[in-house]
Amino acid sequence: MKKLLLTSKLLVAAVLLFAAGSVAAQSLPVQVEASGNTATLRVGAPNLSLADVTLTFDDASGLSPASLGASAQLVDLSDPVLLSRLPELAQLDSALPLLITVEPPATDGLSFNRTVRVEVHTHALTYTAGSSYRLFKAQLGGPFRDITDEIAPGSVRSRGTTDGFSEFLVLADVRASDTVIAQKFDWLRAHVAKLPAEQAAAFSDSIDAAEAAVASGNYANAIAALDTIGAEASAQAGESLSQQWSASGETHNHAGGIMAGAATLKFSIAYLRDYGR
Template sequence: MMYLKAVLVVASLFFTAVTYAQPIDLKIKKNKVIAKIELAGGVETDLELSFENSLGLTKDSIGITAELVDITDPALLSRLPSALTTTPAAFPMMITIEPPASMGLGFNGVTHIDIHTHNLEYTPNTPLRLYKASLGQDFRDITVTTGAGSWRARGHMGDFSQFIVVTDLRTSGTVINAKLNRLQTLLTSYSNQMDTVTATSLSDKYNELASAVSQQDYSQALVHATEFNDIVSSNRGENIPDVWRSSRDITNVAGELMAQVETLSFSLRLAL
């Protein structure tokens, strides 16, 4: 069991001068990372990362930092998908997970990220969501569950980068279509990294899923989403690459596809 005390330099909410954050307490055990993050102004969260299988996971290799953000900053707002998506004033925290390339961290498949904060309150049908982005790129919803205990959420991912909590007031149809479109983009981009039979099976299943969504038959769409995930899961490692490495020399195709269809399934369930 190992602990890390990291002093973070963070921007204050409304000023450019930097202040020193309270420490991050970091515990690493086998395939799990447990962190308590405390920033200025009482902005706090418990963070947990769970890996199916990891290699080289240490306090130095995971690369977790956090900062306060100005929720009115145009640069931040431009990274959100809509004017109906905003960062809650009670939790203006951005977490960055960028493992150093030279530290040899790797994992297989999907990684789970769990956020739990007392700064936010859970209510039924809460619009609070967990968002993720590559460094400096657009944020997107990766939520797969939300729950009580103040407020908690889980997301799935096939790689790392930046995370924020967002109040998402878009309609369920808008969210579902956005997630479906991203799934298509990923499938198109990664089809040349799979064998032909697997790529064709996933393309056919995606078309069935998209057809059900277009008819707003979300129950049937959920069935097809599960079947899509099953195809990826049964072919990962052999016919679909499923490894992420800190050297960033390969793409965790299976992890990305499974994470995307799982957050789509979350939104489909909410729309039933």
């Protein structure tokens, strides 16, 4: 309880800083630990954690605190450049104006196969059933997109699967579920379209089946089709599908992208099933 109260005081101080007219981002300390296939990032002072980030790799090589290139900052809620990168109706919460960056240095040798599970855990936000909080990701300076595959209590644990890095935000997303799902289908189709035509065809057929099932309200069939896509991508990873992300940028992680795209689509379809449009 004392820890939560101290964290709340830090949050209030941060909000007051921006309310007073600060326009520059404020860097925060980040303590990083890494072992095996897991890395943890504690954002804030050691006894005043604003958020804890856990990265769980399928299969990492060269993972160390330095190889992650992790940083964090409080951002200006009215920054027009940042706001232009967010989808319409997806907004920063004033209780957590936190941008987390994981940008591994090209020379430090980090690579991984398939996917990374990202969890941002914070007591700054309050969990409710049907929460609109989502985990968003962007390339450096690029548009943010929803990669959520789970929102859990404690106070809020936002989780998502990714095939790469680098910037993460927790946003309150009040877009219609139909809109979100359509955009995620478009993203997954675009990713599959990068494959050779014959290989892409089987994935495209399953995407078509999932989309048709959503349109007819058969959410169980839609989720089953996406399970098939994820399982097939996993089975082909390292064989007919490239599966490696590397900090050097010399590899392509097609398997991880398809697996991550299917996972976040399943979340949004289940949300539509449970909470409506």
